[in-house]
Amino acid sequence: MTSGTHAIWQQDLLQALALNQAKPESKYVQLATVNTLGLPEVRTVVFRGFIENTCKIVIHTDQRSGKVEHLQAQTDIEICWYFAESREQFRIAAKAELVDQDNADQRNLRSEHWSQLSDAAKSSYFWPQPGQVLGLNQPEFEQQVNVAPETRNHISEHFSLVILDPYKVDHLQLTSPYHQRKIFELHGDDWRHRQINP
Numbered sequence: 652m653t654s655g656t657h658a659i660w661q662q663d664l665l666q667a668l669a670l671n672q673a674k675p676e677s678k679y680v681q682l683a684t685v686n687t688l689g690l691p692e693v694r695t696v697v698f699r700g701f702i703e704n705t706c707k708i709v710i711h712t713d714q715r716s717g718k719v720e721h722l723q724a725q726t727d728i729e730i731c732w733y734f735a736e737s738r739e740q741f742r743i744a745a746k747a748e749l750v751d752q753d754n755a756d757q758r759n760l761r762s763e764h765w766s767q768l769s770d771a772a773k774s775s776y777f778w779p780q781p782g783q784v785l786g787l788n789q790p791e792f793e794q795q796v797n798v799a800p801e802t803r804n805h806i807s808e809h810f811s812l813v814i815l816d817p818y819k820v821d822h823l824q825l826t827s828p829y830h831q832r833k834i835f836e837l838h839g840d841d842w843r844h845r846q847i848n849p
């Protein structure tokens with residue numbers, strides 16, 4: 652059950668993005684992974700868009716970050732996205748694919764995303780390994796995070812995309828006088844949906 656090139660839930664999400672576009676935080680999404688001990692870990696990431704003509708969601712991350720190790724062992728993730736202006740939540744279960752520097756199929760997509768980053772964002776991919784103990788004194792640290800333009804013009808080896816391929820979407824709207832909640836599930840190539848009690 653698709654309509655045009657968009658999965659049906661994607662139209663709701665695109666509408667939410669449009670309604671909330673004045674709020675920069677509407678692009679912030681909570682991404683939950685399962686760590687190698689089987690425990691949940693959640694953090695905020697930035698929604699970077701859909702892959703053209705699909706409902707696959709792109710986010711960026713540092714290949715050295717903890718979540719990458721989780722995704723290598725467990726590709727199922729969930730994201731949770733709240734839109735304050737329109738008062739609605741999307742919980743999206745998806746399979747995650749990592750696109751690192753060795754991924755030849757998505758080389759162009761990775762370069763495109765790199766070229767759209769601000770200089771500050773590019774620089775962060777040359778910083779010391781995230782999550783490690785701060786091993787430098789302040790001047791050393793400042794020198795290392797002050798990345799030269801000629802360095803950041805090349806794609807950092809640490810820059811990775813995470814492509815999320817959704818298979819279940821739970822859309823809750825805090826409408827008045829009662830809330831509305833829909834579940835969308837992928838069956839083969841078809842998205843089916845049903846309304847459930849909120």
Ligand SMILES: Cc1cc2nc3c(=O)[nH]c(=O)nc-3n(C[C@H](O)[C@H](O)[C@H](O)COP(=O)(O)O)c2cc1C
Pocket residue numbers: 679692694695696697698710711712713716717718719781782
């Ligand atoms: C507003 C905001 C946006 C963020 N965006 C990203 C992002 O797009 N990608 C990312 O990897 N981390 C992002 N972070 C940092 C993560 O929340 C997290 O601290 C970091 O990725 C390390 O997480 P990990 O150790 O679980 O991998 C963002 C943090 C905040 C507060």
